[in-house]
Amino acid sequence: MKKVDHIGIAVSNLNDVIPYYTDTLGCPLLKIEEVASQKVRVAFIDAGNIKLELLEPMDSSSAIHKFIEKKGEGIHHIAFGVENIEQRMEELKKDGVQLLNDQPQKGAGGALVAFMHPKSSNGVLYELCQKQ
Ligand code: CMX
Numbered sequence: 299m300k301k302v303d304h305i306g307i308a309v310s311n312l313n314d315v316i317p318y319y320t321d322t323l324g325c326p327l328l329k330i331e332e333v334a335s336q337k338v339r340v341a342f343i344d345a346g347n348i349k350l351e352l353l354e355p356m357d358s359s360s361a362i363h364k365f366i367e368k369k370g371e372g373i374h375h376i377a378f379g380v381e382n383i384e385q386r387m388e389e390l391k392k393d394g395v396q397l398l399n400d401q402p403q404k405g406a407g408g409a410l411v412a413f414m415h416p417k418s419s420n421g422v423l424y425e426l427c428q429k430q
Contacts, residue, residue, distance in 0.1 A: 303379035303427045304342070304349040308362045309371050312341050312354040319343045319350065333406050338362050340406050351377070351406065375413070377425035383410050386426055390414065402428070 309315045312330065319325050320343075328342040328349065337360035343350040353374060355363035365374055380386045383402045391397060396418040405411035410428040 299378040299380070301379045302348060303377045303429075304351045305373060306351045306353050306375040306377065306423075306425070307372065308365050308374040309352050309354055310366055312339055312352055315352060316341055316343075319352070325350070329407075331406055332356070333404075335404050336361070336406075342406070375423040375425050377411070377427045380426050380428050383412060383426050383428040387412055395419065402426075 316327060320327050323345075325346075326344045328344050330339065330341045332339050334356070337356045339354045339356055341352040341354075343352065353362045355361075355366065357363070362374065387397055387399075387402070396415040398413040398415055399411075402410035402412050405425075405427065408430045410430065412426045414424045414426075416423045
């Protein structure tokens with residue numbers, strides 16, 4: 299992997315936490331978007347050399363809702379930026395990494411995304427992210 303595109307952070311309520319990032323930390327808000335396929339509302343924060351993706355669950359069936367119920371708010375995943383997601387998924391599968399998706403899914407900003415199971419990535423939920 300050559301670069302981290304963003305870090306995902308689970309939050310209960312976007313509106314409550316955005317001022318902490320924009321006013322207290324002084325990091326600009328880039329955009330807010332609903333990603334219905336992932337059942338999340340997301341806010342992207344510009345943290346200089348990296349983006350932070352604040353993830354609010356849209357309902358109780360969202361993976362983010364389950365995560366917050368179990369572990370509380372906090373770092374949820376790290377997303378690597380890749381150029382050819384299908385090729386990278388094939389390579390990871392050959393190396394025995396368990397992927398959570400057979401095919402890339404539509405993520406925020408229309409990016410193609412896929413996740414690696416934290417159990418096969420030493421306890422970290424990693425995402426592959428290919429910008430369109
Ligand atoms: N980071 C590290 N470990 C995690 C984790 C995370 N984000 N989420 C779950 N786990 C761990 C749990 O702690 C649990 O471990 P133990 O068995 O040791 O307790 C194990 O994984 C299973 O977790 P679970 O709570 O039973 O949850 P599920 O198996 O139902 O789902 C996961 C976990 C990762 C498969 C699911 O959250 C998933 O498919 N995630 C990918 C999609 C996603 O996260 N979408 C939201 C963000 C989308 C976006 O960025 O736009």
